[in-house]
Amino acid sequence: MIVSDNLKPPLMRDVVIDHIFEEARTDKNILFISADFGAAALDRYRMELPDQFIHAGISEQNMVDLSSGLALSGKKVFLYAMAPFLTARCYEQIKCVIASMNLPITLIAVGVGLGYDHATLTHFTPEDIACMRALNDIEVLTPADAEAAKEMTNIAIKNPDFRYMRLDRQGLAPVYNGQFKSLYRQGFGHIVKGRSVVIVTCGMLLQKALLACEDLIGQGIDAGVIDLFQIKPINGQELAKVLAGYKAVVTVEEQSLEGGMGSALLEAMVDYSVCKPVKRLGMRDGYAVVNGDRNDLHELYSIDTSHMINAVLELMEFSG
């Protein structure tokens, strides 16, 4: 599998909402609730299905509490907001009334990580993986392309459960080319198979990891790439088998290094006795408000393509 050329991939949120819309037309128990966050697809949804759309106000606490009563009454509830406000902002509500009762509610967050680049720190979610994966019985999912997003949505509709879907703000170029469905249960995609160092990432940074890998292969290095789209529950058993075929691991994420995707992978490696050199790239303490687009931020936080390449080269040297 390689990154396909596609000039304008659809926005992740539109892919997800359009799919929910199609199902909601025949399933009156599907309810979509927004805390004043829109989408082109949502305009159609609320126009055509006004009884299955709720505007909760810019009141994420209310939105989550409300969803619990609806879910306990048999409704299939989708909560939708900008990522920072659907997670840390109402974490107490999610913990108490969704996680504690393990209610089948899907949280759809848009703009994870550094997606809202120019909005800076208030709109970043460098901690969303850490805080959300700590919740009882949650599934944490990060689709890397529209196909993955659509299949994850499909599962959320067909098999409602407590899920957190981390959507990128942008549309992401296709990666899976029809193969995601068969990979869903595995929890990760081994996108490029290699034998030296594997780069593990998820979401938007997969695009950059693939570029880094291409560069490394050009240098004669047999690098690989894994899309760890399901961070919880993490499939440590299968990951261990795949990682066994590599000498070292690089993780890269738009997350704080404390508790993020790299941490989750390290925990799985320890649990399954996979002992390899690991280099984690992510956000370190000390970040402050800066202006710049997402590429600038990746460079600033040392999570861009060239830092991925350098990390692989360093590990190659270290691990022989």
Added chain:
Amino acid sequence: MNINDLQAKTIWLRQQLFEMVMRPKRGHIPSSFSCAEILIALYYGGVAHVVPGKPEDPNRDRIIVSKGHAAMSQYPILADFNFFPKSELLNFTQKDGLLGMYADFRIPGIEGISGSLGHGVGMGAGFSMAARQDEKGHKTFVILGDGECYEGSIWESAMFAAHQKLDNLIVIVDRNKLCIMGETEELLELGDLESKWSSFGWHSCTVDGHSFDELLSAFSLVGRTDGKPLAIIANTVKGKGISFMEGRSEWHNRMPSNSQILEARAELGMED
């Protein structure tokens, strides 16, 4: 039940709760005692539709004690409704017991988890919206603490419920004027709660929360279809029924001494 029977049932509830708490020496008596008449009116006064032996009845009215430290007040009532064996009351907070310090939704008759304040109105609005969407006639009653009204989430959901015209949602504020550290009006003034709720678009009124005449009169407003949710501010006394606890914040979760237990039992009309 007539008012005399309701009063007798309230004495029974306080006795049951006192015994339930004194076994493990764990629980919140004053907060539970302040809302005793409110709960008795709901369950036995012909206000809420709850059918004995049928905790899962789809048409039941939903009753949420959002001030979760007092949700244990429901336990003797739910046992009385044959939702679970009365013997469970003897195992309150015990290792293999069904009943915990705070109510959990796995207990038959408990609609949602509680213990953290501020969730009940939103959760109740969810039950009410689902009922309306499903064209069901049941109602949702939410008992709030007045101290709980400090939580901003209460007001987010209050605004929402009024906008959605949820006249099948009823809030009863247990206005005992105390929180853990003292008197609400001294610590951080809550002020005129009736006008606060009405300014949020609710129909609201204030009653004596220990008077069945006044409570039942307020509950006669349940079932209106004017598109407004109903907030009843029930003025109460925290610790009502045990004189040395009444109106004293330090008793929030303190346990009485042996001599105080005897004194309390005598005041509650319990035989030795």
